[in-house]
Amino acid sequence: MEPPQIYVERTLAIIKPDAIESLTDIEEIIKRSGFTIVQKRRAHLTPEQTSDFYAEHYGKMFFPSLVAYMSSGPIVAMVLARENAVEYWRELIGPPNCFRARETHPDSIRALYGTDDQRNAVHGSDHDGAEREIRFMFPESIVEPIPTGQAAKDYLAKLVNPTLLKGLTSLCKQKPEEPITWLADWLIANNPNKPCVNDDIHVTES
Ligand code: GDP
Ligand code: MG
Numbered sequence: 001m002e003p004p005q006i007y008v009e010r011t012l013a014i015i016k017p018d019a020i021e022s023l024t025d026i027e028e029i030i031k032r033s034g035f036t037i038v039q040k041r042r043a044h045l046t047p048e049q050t051s052d053f054y055a056e057h058y059g060k061m062f063f064p065s066l067v068a069y070m071s072s073g074p075i076v077a078m079v080l081a082r083e084n085a086v087e088y089w090r091e092l093i094g095p096p097n098c099f100r101a102r103e104t105h106p107d108s109i110r111a112l113y114g115t116d117d118q119r120n121a122v123h124g125s126d127h128d129g130a131e132r133e134i135r136f137m138f139p140e141s142i143v144e145p146i147p148t149g150q151a152a153k154d155y156l157a158k159l160v161n162p163t164l165l166k167g168l169t170s171l172c173k174q175k176p177e178e179p180i181t182w183l184a185d186w187l188i189a190n191n192p193n194k195p196c197v198n199d200d201i202h203v204t205e206s
Contacts, residue, residue, distance in 0.1 A: 009085040012133040014123035017073035022113045035080040039138050047071045053136055077137040089124045096120055
């Protein structure tokens with residue numbers, strides 16, 4: 001029987017200027033909720049960059065104040081990965097209006113860390129926006145569809161098995177007392193695809 005397919009998905013999270021002080025607490029919630037933080041960047045967007053990012057809201061009453069707020073201070077953008085990342089992250093952050101969030105989703109991040117209908121602590125992509133928003137914040141990252149079936153086998157053979165083979169060979173030579181923990185540590189130290197964490201990099205104007 002074929003094992004069930006698990007689709008790992010990526011989404012963009014932003015810790016907005018009003019919640020920067022709660023960054024550590026929010027990151028803790030993210031990690032506890034089964035997400036991997038694949039990339040992370042601190043940025044201070046210009047009003048022009050913010051307008052591009054929120055282009056879908058251009059023309060709405062709240063657009064000018066949204067742009068002023070999002071460019072008022074540093075933000076932290078993160079690419080989060082897990083099964084159903086887009087939907088799960090939006091569920092975890094709750095509705096955009098924090099007053100409503102506190103009524104209907106009292107445990108959500110926006111209920112806990114947000115202030116009002118605009119300063120709502122965090123952003124989460126929707127399905128249509130995730131890829132564009134990840135590219136916007138991390139222009140150098142390659143967003144490829146995650147392979148399945150034969151493509152997944154080819155991917156493992158090319159990019160995972162060689163590392164695993166080296167790790168298992170070292171394991172056999174070393175014969176550590178706790179082989180599983182040893183291998184886990186070895187894989188973390190020798191991961192050729194280590195996530196790249198860039199702190200304090202300003203997104204420059206294009
Ligand atoms: P989101 O996808 O859950 O962030 O919500 P939207 O895409 O509808 O709105 C984008 C952002 O605009 C929200 O997160 C809020 O910061 C802000 N926003 C949305 N609706 C309003 C509103 O009615 N008034 C104000 N001042 N800001 C709003
Ligand atoms: Mg939105």
